Amino acid sequence: MSGGRWLRGLRPRLILAFTALTLVTAAATATATYVHARNLILDKVQVTLGLQVRETLTQLAPMLDHPLDEQGMTEIMEALDPPSSTDAVAVFLGGKVVHNDERLATAIPAELRRAVAGDRRLAWQRYILDGTPYLAVGTVLTGGGGPEPEVYVVSSLREEQAELDSMARMVVLIVGGALLLAVLLAVLSAGQVLRPVRELGRAARRMAGGDLQVRLRPRGNDELAELAATFNTTAATLDRTLRSARRFAADVSHELRTPLATMMAVAEVLEEESARLDDDLAEASRTVGAETRNLARLVEDLMEISRFDAGAATLSLGELDLATAVEACLRTRGWTDAVRTDLSAGVVASVDPRRFEVIVANLVGNALRHGAPPVELALRREAEEAVIAVTDHGPGLPDGLGERIFERFVKGDAARTRDSGNDGGSGLGLALAWENAHLHGGTLIAGRARDGGAEFTLRLPLDGRHA
Template identity: 45%
Template sequence: MAPRPSLGLRPRLLSAFALLSVVTAAAVAGAIYVAARNDILQRAQDAAVLATKSQLEGLFPLRSAEPGPDELRGIANKMTEGNVRAMAIYRGAYSTGDPAPADPPGGSAGLRRQGGNTPVVDPEMLPLSLRREVAGGNVAWQRVVVWPGAPYLLIGAPLLIAEPDGTARMSGIEVYVLHSLQPEQRSIGRLATFAWLTGGAGLAFAVVLALLATRGVLRPVRELGRAARLLGEGELRTRIAVTGSDELADVARTFNNTAAELERHVEQLRQMEADARRFVADVSHELRTPLAALAAVADVLDEEAAHLPEPAGRAARLVSQETLNLTGLVNDLIEISRFDSGVAALALNEVDVAELVRATLRSRGWSESVETELPAGVTARLDPRRVDVILANLVGNALRHGEPPVSVRLAADPYWVTLEVRDHGPGLDEAVLPRVFDRFYKASAARARSEGSGLGLAIALENARLHRGDLTVSNVPDGGARFTLRLPRDLDGGPQ
């Protein structure tokens, strides 16, 4: 199962900052709203209770011990003004200050309407807790809702009767006053709207700040990523400008130090490699003259070996063979040094590729040992000497290390020439395939012991690349190894 793609660092930072801003803004706005709402309602409640108490003091003391309907109506009328409605109750009798009460459509929680939308108190539907408080001689109040969106404050208080001795006692009359809280409700609604708008504006501002902040924070990270990519591509002189003294600056300094050390070590390795190649080239060139003399002596020894008694004859033949091997190694080293120094060049000629293959096989006596499939008429601009070196190495390896039959197959298209050299042996071990073209590498576990230098395939690959071609190797499913050489038919035309 493929891993789910994750968001980048910047979206994650923005999301976290936005979530934190939303939670913070909602919490602050909610706390301010609740505090302001409670303060508005508390002030309205305190003002209504204070006004009710003041009006009740205007009715004290009563002179009638047994108030009738007219007295109750008078009390209710005195307490009723504007949007305030009142009701007086005495032993089951009550008056609302309006002789024509009307039930509200559907009724509502202990209240009913009178005169259109003006609510009045229904004594049978007053909250029992409020009735008990008032009956106990206390001034009590409770918030009620007449209909959805219409809050009111219901205040209840007892009236007292004056005694001849100047004291007062409970008269049994209860007064209930209904104060509208709709103006306060509208203020609270406006406050909520303002809180939401302010919170939204603050959130938008916070997101903008987050964008700017993340851009500034991630700029060094992006610069570090760019520098790391350049360093990976080989630009070892890449450095990061260090500003400030925070953690990102420490990372930048560490990167610069690491890049500097890497550049120094790579330069040292390059210098050591160049010195080693120069040494090999110098030694190889110096050995050519004495080896030429040794080769001449070896030829003489080889001719005389048949006439020498053993073991002198065997020693002469051994010296001759090892001299030839050493000469081949030196020549290979000189050829490799030309590739390394960049002085190797092509001598291009228009050649018949099939005839070039036949000439390579014929000059080495391999014509009878190698099967060929060489269509006629395939021409290309190649360096015959270098292609001969490639083919000689591939076919020679197949004959020495593989098993017959060994075959060479030629194919071509308008732009490329392809030569395949195949044997029918055990093939190459899979662990060997990636290293076949390495210098001085011998797959001794998969092949018989080689007398070669281990440079032949490396030189063949370099010659193929010098032609802007390629040389690859693979195992054939039914057995054997297959080397495939692809060369352009014309270096000056066609696809590169």
């Protein structure tokens, strides 16, 4: 099954929807928790370091000599170095600077220095230096005469970053675990929910294939159980209706045989006397005879179809040379000159001779009535199968008809209607051919011939395997 077709299934869509919902919920919750925890950790570091700087400078300011010189700047640096979390201290006064770490002091962000110098307040900024996160806190020491120094304390955030990385890994693990659990639960839930749907689908396919005895077992009291009960009711009603229709067709066909026998006798007398009648009466008597024979053939076909419907159709198998049987069928019906044959010799199969003749006669008769000459019949052996192809050179089958051509009373468009010079069929010939082919365990398919026209291909097992 292709990816696009798989995704159109209800089961994968339910799994994907459930998984996506869980993933979005878990990811959103975990991300919000991580961001909140990150902000708390970093805010705590910023506030703690800021308070340390402010308290130290507040205590130190009264003890400094003013105006401040380099010695005073050094005293400030030494007073702030080191709080427990301090990596560097830098004091800027005019063009002078004192520090305890040149690398960190010179890397203090210019943006932070502008904020401190402009707003003259405590400010901080996080930044990355050589792959390591740092927090810089800066302020201006006020309260003395003369120029006021800028004081900066830089603290590494390695430990906090390690803690945040560990938390991020935990978030990923939690989201991954939630996703795995969601997929597992989705698969199990979808299986439970869709089991009745799958059973309904299988039952519907069986019913479409003709098994009207199929039933579902309702489970629970939900909508799916109600649907299963409705399906059972529908199948039972359809079964009763179809049985009644089949019984009616069989009964009508049986009842028609007696009056038809009388009509056939009368029609034969009329045809025998037609030579002594005037033209109109002669034509009428011949028409009555032809249509009576068509009606009799229809009744016989209906009775045969009824036997298939009732499951009463059986095979009387015998070894048969198919080429000889085909020639005999064509000769009996006077079709020898109308059909070109290409019959491989020695193709012997275990078939029911009468039913095999019905298949061949109906296929050839259909080609003669609805196609155009020449009609061709080819017999060959392929592996363990006998293959018979009947081809005509008419307009072919209408587009979209496909296997429906074997349904009862289904006919093609007007291009394949019967010629006035040929006897009309019952409308059941191809259906009977299909039923007899499947009764033998074979297949019968319809298609277009290479040179136009219709082609019917019959495949029968040689060893007598049958349905």
